[in-house]
Amino acid sequence: MDRVDIKRLAEKLNLSTSTVSRAFRGNSDINPETKARILSMAKEFNYQPNHHASNLREKKSKTIAIIVPELANNFFSQAIHGIERVAREKGYHTLIYVTDDEYQKEVTFIDKLYNGRVDGIIMSASGEANDHQYLNRLDNKHIPLVFFDRVYDDIDVPKVTTDDYDSSFAATRHLIEMGCKEIAFLVINKSLSIGNVRMQGYRDALKAAGIEYETELVIDCTNDYDQNFEILSKVLQEQRPDGLLASVERLAISSYYVCHHLGIRIPEDIKIVSFSSLEIAPLLNPALSTITQPAYELGTNAAQLLFNALEGKAPGNDHVVLNSKLIPRTSSTGIKTTPGKRGE
Amino acid sequence: MDRVDIKRLAEKLNLSTSTVSRAFRGNSDINPETKARILSMAKEFNYQPNHHASNLREKKSKTIAIIVPELANNFFSQAIHGIERVAREKGYHTLIYVTDDEYQKEVTFIDKLYNGRVDGIIMSASGEANDHQYLNRLDNKHIPLVFFDRVYDDIDVPKVTTDDYDSSFAATRHLIEMGCKEIAFLVINKSLSIGNVRMQGYRDALKAAGIEYETELVIDCTNDYDQNFEILSKVLQEQRPDGLLASVERLAISSYYVCHHLGIRIPEDIKIVSFSSLEIAPLLNPALSTITQPAYELGTNAAQLLFNALEGKAPGNDHVVLNSKLIPRTSSTGIKTTPGKRGE
DNA sequence: TTGTATGCGTTATCAA
DNA sequence: TTGATAACGCATACAA
Numbered sequence: 001m002d003r004v005d006i007k008r009l010a011e012k013l014n015l016s017t018s019t020v021s022r023a024f025r026g027n028s029d030i031n032p033e034t035k036a037r038i039l040s041m042a043k044e045f046n047y048q049p050n051h052h053a054s055n056l057r058e059k060k061s062k063t064i065a066i067i068v069p070e071l072a073n074n075f076f077s078q079a080i081h082g083i084e085r086v087a088r089e090k091g092y093h094t095l096i097y098v099t100d101d102e103y104q105k106e107v108t109f110i111d112k113l114y115n116g117r118v119d120g121i122i123m124s125a126s127g128e129a130n131d132h133q134y135l136n137r138l139d140n141k142h143i144p145l146v147f148f149d150r151v152y153d154d155i156d157v158p159k160v161t162t163d164d165y166d167s168s169f170a171a172t173r174h175l176i177e178m179g180c181k182e183i184a185f186l187v188i189n190k191s192l193s194i195g196n197v198r199m200q201g202y203r204d205a206l207k208a209a210g211i212e213y214e215t216e217l218v219i220d221c222t223n224d225y226d227q228n229f230e231i232l233s234k235v236l237q238e239q240r241p242d243g244l245l246a247s248v249e250r251l252a253i254s255s256y257y258v259c260h261h262l263g264i265r266i267p268e269d270i271k272i273v274s275f276s277s278l279e280i281a282p283l284l285n286p287a288l289s290t291i292t293q294p295a296y297e298l299g300t301n302a303a304q305l306l307f308n309a310l311e312g313k314a315p316g317n318d319h320v321v322l323n324s325k326l327i328p329r330t331s332s333t334g335i336k337t338t339p340g341k342r343g344e
Numbered sequence: 345m346d347r348v349d350i351k352r353l354a355e356k357l358n359l360s361t362s363t364v365s366r367a368f369r370g371n372s373d374i375n376p377e378t379k380a381r382i383l384s385m386a387k388e389f390n391y392q393p394n395h396h397a398s399n400l401r402e403k404k405s406k407t408i409a410i411i412v413p414e415l416a417n418n419f420f421s422q423a424i425h426g427i428e429r430v431a432r433e434k435g436y437h438t439l440i441y442v443t444d445d446e447y448q449k450e451v452t453f454i455d456k457l458y459n460g461r462v463d464g465i466i467m468s469a470s471g472e473a474n475d476h477q478y479l480n481r482l483d484n485k486h487i488p489l490v491f492f493d494r495v496y497d498d499i500d501v502p503k504v505t506t507d508d509y510d511s512s513f514a515a516t517r518h519l520i521e522m523g524c525k526e527i528a529f530l531v532i533n534k535s536l537s538i539g540n541v542r543m544q545g546y547r548d549a550l551k552a553a554g555i556e557y558e559t560e561l562v563i564d565c566t567n568d569y570d571q572n573f574e575i576l577s578k579v580l581q582e583q584r585p586d587g588l589l590a591s592v593e594r595l596a597i598s599s600y601y602v603c604h605h606l607g608i609r610i611p612e613d614i615k616i617v618s619f620s621s622l623e624i625a626p627l628l629n630p631a632l633s634t635i636t637q638p639a640y641e642l643g644t645n646a647a648q649l650l651f652n653a654l655e656g657k658a659p660g661n662d663h664v665v666l667n668s669k670l671i672p673r674t675s676s677t678g679i680k681t682t683p684g685k686r687g688e
Numbered sequence: 689t690t691g692t693a694t695g696c697g698t699t700a701t702c703a704a
Numbered sequence: 705t706t707g708a709t710a711a712c713g714c715a716t717a718c719a720a
Contacts (some may be wrong), residue, residue, distance in 0.1 A: 116396055296416075361713090
């Protein structure tokens with residue numbers, strides 16, 4: 001009862017395999033009646049064309065890969081959800097790879113994708129901003145690549161990002177307007193594309209306000225919660241900044257823990273704004289001011305660009321920039337507002 | 345330069361395709377020297393054995409599928425991360441499918457997986473608890489299936505769940521001990537496995553405490569935020585419960601929004617406990633008491649069971665039960681504690 | 689240790 | 705409208 005292939009089905013129906021095959025292809029000429037017969041028999045025996053055989057024959061896999069630095073993170077899970085939805089609508093399947101922020105894993109993953117397993121790749125980068133010519137091999141294999149959010153500047157492929165510079169600038173200005181004089185910038189890796197751009201927005205906003213930029217206020221953090229707790233504890237006690245711009249959500253969370261732990265009051269002693277896709281930012285204690293990226297849309301846009309390439313209607317090197325939204329809340333304004341129905 | 349296949353490589357090396365093939369398979373007899381030659385040449389020309397051809401030949405795909413109701417959710421993204429890690433260690437690739445809580449999509453996905461695309465499936469169910477014989481077709485195709493968290497009782501496959509009944513019982517008892525007399529139970533779908541089991545724990549805890557069970561206090565919610573806001577607003581104003589047990593995280597979030605909106609004080613007016621994998625529960629206003637499931641471990645365990653089946657060392661119908669942890673916080677105790685370093 | 693030949697399950701080309 | 709046949713790229717049984 002198992003192992004039903006096209007041949008078996010053809011025998012049972014007294015037809016040739018080619019005719020049976022045609023029943024499953026949209027275009028081909030085939031008698032509607034026999035097609036119906038075939039499909040009903042296929043259903044009965046639970047037959048489906050073998051995926052690998054088809055793909056070997058057709059030289060495409062109807063599968064794309066998503067590579068992300070982490071998964072248990074609102075931003076990426078929303079983005080992936082967006083990608084998955086578009087892919088599904090296009091009849092594509094979605095492979096997922098998590099690098100845990102380790103560049104080497106990213107390289108390994110990519111390496112395994114040269115062999116025809118996927119038709120295209122959507123990636124948010126884990127490595128630093130430059131020198132990734134190894135990716136160009138994908139081009140030789142005609143496997144299109146699209147970046148979202150975290151990009152490599154030296155690779156010329158379609159990209160979807162948010163207006164990181166502007167957001168960072170606006171957030172910093174906001175903190176200044178709220179009276180902050182000593183604003184720390186929290187970053188995981190300055191060489192990463194987003195860290196870099198976001199820091200520039202921060203610096204330029206300081207400059208525009210006539211505030212001097214101090215290198216000691218740029219705080220290099222890590223991917224480890226406990227380490228960050230130590231780093232931030234030290235900074236908040238020694239440098240005593242009165243404002244904080246977190247370039248990624250995780251660092252704002254750590255800052256909250258540290259402040260609660262040290263008895264530093266938000267926003268009285270320190271005001272905080274963070275890049276974050278946290279839906280419950282308004283429910284935090286205190287409500288967190290965020291730069292909210294349209295994560296889901298970032299995903300759908302990236303997927304759209306990939307399918308453009310896959311369908312051959314690609315200009316080639318689009319760069320879509322979506323707008324984030326600065327949403328000031330209690331953590332920076334001090335104003336206690338009632339959260340809306342779901343956090344607007 | 346593109347289109348390097350085993351034949352081309354063999355020609356360049358003056359070898360046969362079989363020898364080249366052997367260089368890539370671990371076991372086969374081959375002269376270490378020629379193997380080295382082949383591999384170096386392969387590297388140079390960026391050759392990798394075609395995935396679909398290999399799989400067609402070997403009749404397995406080294407790929408598994410994960411099917412989940414939603415993605416932008418801490419519980420599932422952590423679980424997926426766990427699965428992905430184990431799969432990667434085993435050299436498997438991971439396809440992901442999101443049903444958006446729609447049972448019909450689940451059926452469609454499964455349907456597409458009969459064709460050899462995957463070797464096994466790990467799923468958290470979207471449908472109700474019974475009558476899913478359609479899944480047994482997988483068995484005919486020898487595609488093992490493992491459930492985690494949300495299971496179908498009528499399907500006899502390995503499962504990984506948490507001690508939902510006990511947790512629910514304990515949480516309810518906790519609320520009673522905190523003085524609650526009218527405890528509402530929030531559920532999305534009573535027929536879903538977890539809704540069902542968790543409700544039973546709630547009912548039995550009431551009974552054990554001599555509190556009468558009132559059907560009006562079991563609140564049927566939906567998957568829609570706005571609808572839930574309306575439903576919960578009504579309940580909190582009309583029934584005025586003094587305790588709340590949310591069977592899924594999302595409903596606790598909605599409750600918070602409603603309470604803030606209506607000026608109902610947590611925990612003075614109402615005490616709240618929720619099933620939740622939210623890492624920042626201690627940072628909420630007020631800190632949310634949770635029943636925390638070991639999401640990541642649920643994932644790794646499920647993956648382990650699947651690979652047991654795949655590797656033929658399967659007893660067949662294990663049911664692993666992991667323990668959740670009831671963590672009382674301000675939302676139910678009223679005691680304001682300082683959050684630990686990262687939420688313990 | 690290496691080479692030859694066959695088949696994995698499809699689909700496309702061509703002829704009927 | 706249908707059927708025969710070759711080819712997709714690889715891995716193995718068997719022969720050398």
